[in-house]
Amino acid sequence: MRTKEQNIELIKRLSNANGVSGFEDEVAQIGRKESESFCEVKEDSLRNLYMTLKDNTGKKPKIWLDAHSDELGFIVQAIKPNGTMTFLPLGGWSPNNVPSSKVRVQNAKGEYLSGVVAAKPVHFMSQAEKNASLNIENMVIDLGAVSAEDLKENFQIRMAAPIVPDVECTYDEQRDLFIGKAFDCRIGCAAVLESLNQLKDEALDVDVVATLSVQEEVGERGVHAAVQNIDADIAIIFEGCPADDTFYEPYMIQTAMKKGPMLRHFDRSMITNPRFMRYTLDMCEEKQIPVQESVRSGGGTNAKYIHTSRYGVPTIVVGVPVRYIHSHHGICAYEDYLNSVKLAVELVKQLNADVIKQF
Structure with a gap:
């Protein structure tokens, strides 16, 4: 597990990296450097980065962790x-x-x-x-x-x-806040890398593969290629999701900052597998992980292509709330990032073939 200082430094580097859609090379380089000591790492010609835990057996169900590396x-x-x-x-x-x-x-x-x-x-x-x-x-x-x-x-x-x-990421330790660019979805990239780091020494009943996938902002193009290369049985997609707590009436706020990751039941690209969603929500309650639920009239993520691949892949979206995404500056909280990682790590540790069959 990285220290808080190491996590903050990683988030800053990922936020500051130059990587618009189609030009994500710097982000892939960071991902490779951070994971190659405990993952088998490769890239395709699109610059999708594939990271497979070295302890994978190839005989267990496969879980796919993903975050997109491109920025607007x-x-x-x-x-x-x-x-x-x-x-x-x-x-x-x-x-x-x-x-x-x-x-x-x-x-x-x-x-x-x-x-x-x-x-x-x-x-x-x-x-x-x-x-x-x-x-x-x-x-x-x-x-x-x-x-x-x-x-x-x-x-x-x-x-x-x-x-x-042209924005430099800053962290306000007293208030636990980042301000920077590209948190959609570099905060998710950091969560993928830290989740892998925490899972590498665990005795798991699943094999773990992860991607930093490209060109999500222009139509999920990278993950559309990646599904041809990963035979996943279940998936967790990290996203930097638009926080709604500064614009909506209280009863409509579903992605507030500092209230935990957001699990999305519905958007225009996916109806989330209700059994996998219920299992995850119950686990969060049991483990006392703060979590929010949302139903969105718009939006869309890489889950669009993953959940319809193969025979259907149960997929959830773990959204880190970010204020003002799709602009030059975003604001997000370190505690929401940590709880997103905790959710993913605890979920992966509980999954096995029998549990996945229930979904």
């Missing part, structure tokens, strides 16, 4: 004559969250250069433009170049360069 970001679409760039979103951005933010753009050397998302200054807007809705098509990214030639030659920026929010 952008991609360079074109370079304008004045040296600014048009861009397209990678993932579900609201235009309201985009302008006036710092970003990092990868150049041809692999370096990430700081810039800003810009729109026409108010001084130059017509009244119609002032009243118009925000639109990403009317925004540009500016690194400070003075021409297209300057951007290409001196900054070495190319078409299709990945763009990430």
Whole structure:
């Protein structure tokens, strides 16, 4: 088990890593470094990272732990004559969250250069433009170049360069809070890695395989490939889930910060196996693990493809509450992360072939 300081440092590194959809290499490198001493580790061409506990026998039911490694970001679409760039979103951005933010753009050397998302200054807007809705098509990214030639030659920026929010993760120990980018789903990646770390020395009745899967934010593409490579019998999906405690009426709050992980009964991608869900909720009550339940009208996770693979794979989503996901800055609590790990570890320790057959 990692110390608190080691866990905090891991979460910070994962949050700070550059890894928009399709460009998750840095996250895979962190996952490999953290797990290769006790896991067999491999990658596919998409950069899905597969981690299999070395003590697996291959003769037991297989449980799959997953979290997606990509974050919301952008991609360079074109370079304008004045040296600014048009861009397209990678993932579900609201235009309201985009302008006036710092970003990092990868150049041809692999370096990430700081810039800003810009729109026409108010001084130059017509009244119609002032009243118009925000639109990403009317925004540009500016690194400070003075021409297209300057951007290409001196900054070495190319078409299709990945763009990430320029945010550094911080932890407030007194208040137990992280503020940073990409907690959807780097906080889940940290939970996968710590769960593996705690399970490595346990005598289990299941084999354990885990993934840091790519391109979830653009349609669960990575896990769609991974299901072809993992013959799982049951699965736990970690997510950084949108906290609702600052927007909804009290009776509708289902994912509050500092009240434990959220278990989702329903979203537009999955109706959770009710028997597996009930078993997990009863276990949390017995083990005194704080947990929340939700029924969502929207949303979707990697569980979409996992739970319909093979003959049907009982799957639950363990959501770490994060305020303001799908923006440059999120807020989450260390205690929710720890309880998410505890839930997964205790659940894996209880599972065996007979229990899984009940689902």
